[in-house]
Amino acid sequence: DAKTTQPPSMDCAEGRAANLPCNHSTISGNEYVYWYRQIHSQGPQYIIHGLKNNETNEMASLIITEDRKSSTLILPHATLRDTAVYYCIVRPYSGGGADGLTFGKGTHLIIQP
Amino acid sequence: DGGITQSPKYLFRKEGQNVTLSCEQNLNHDAMYWYRQDPGQGLRLIYYSQIVNDFQKGDIAEGYSVSREKKESFPLTVTSAQKNPTAFYLCASRGPQGSHLSYEQYFGPGTRLTVT
Numbered sequence: 001d002a003k004t005t006q007p008p009s010m011d012c013a014e015g016r017a018a019n020l021p022c023n024h025s026t027i028s029g030n031e032y033v034y035w036y037r038q039i040h041s042q043g044p045q046y047i048i049h050g051l052k053n054n055e056t057n058e059m060a061s062l063i064i065t066e067d068r069k070s071s072t073l074i075l076p077h078a079t080l081r082d083t084a085v086y087y088c089i090v091r092p093y094s095g096g097g098a099d100g101l102t103f104g105k106g107t108h109l110i111i112q113p
Numbered sequence: 114d115g116g117i118t119q120s121p122k123y124l125f126r127k128e129g130q131n132v133t134l135s136c137e138q139n140l141n142h143d144a145m146y147w148y149r150q151d152p153g154q155g156l157r158l159i160y161y162s163q164i165v166n167d168f169q170k171g172d173i174a175e176g177y178s179v180s181r182e183k184k185e186s187f188p189l190t191v192t193s194a195q196k197n198p199t200a201f202y203l204c205a206s207r208g209p210q211g212s213h214l215s216y217e218q219y220f221g222p223g224t225r226l227t228v229t
Contacts, residue, residue, distance in 0.1 A: 101218060105155050
């Protein structure tokens, strides 16, 4: 799986949009970008994934650059409950990941009141 | 409600003892996974199973064993051979390949194991 680089931590004011960057310059053509988040002492939660088009769901938006070397997860109106560690993962789809996911250290997003 | 359960939430053991962590899912998922997380670190894959009676080693399988006798259950045994067993253990499952559920892994609440 391609390697990803994320800032270790970020702050965002409550009610503002939180923009979390991820670099994946070695991504290959069949690899998707996945985002998960982990609230303290809980299991990770899937947020969104994409290949090359921008994606949006009820939780977030995912913007992937045209060269696919980086992406941004956007939480449009951050709340205190969005404080968590956010993981960007790049891997082939292959049915969703038959051999597990590789989680780095992620970005610790802190929403400030 | 459908989901993944792990029990217990906290577990304490003496060094040299084997301990088995429970993971049960009622999502009818074929694939199940065990991860380990150390403080301030990401998750690392221990074992995974794509189907009943079959499982594969992940990145850090040494000192661990699993079984998959039932679709719903994927217990993890931490043996005395595991050098640093104290960690947060997470179980996950994934929907069937080819379905819209196959891209997402569902995680349990985790078991925090402390070995002294």
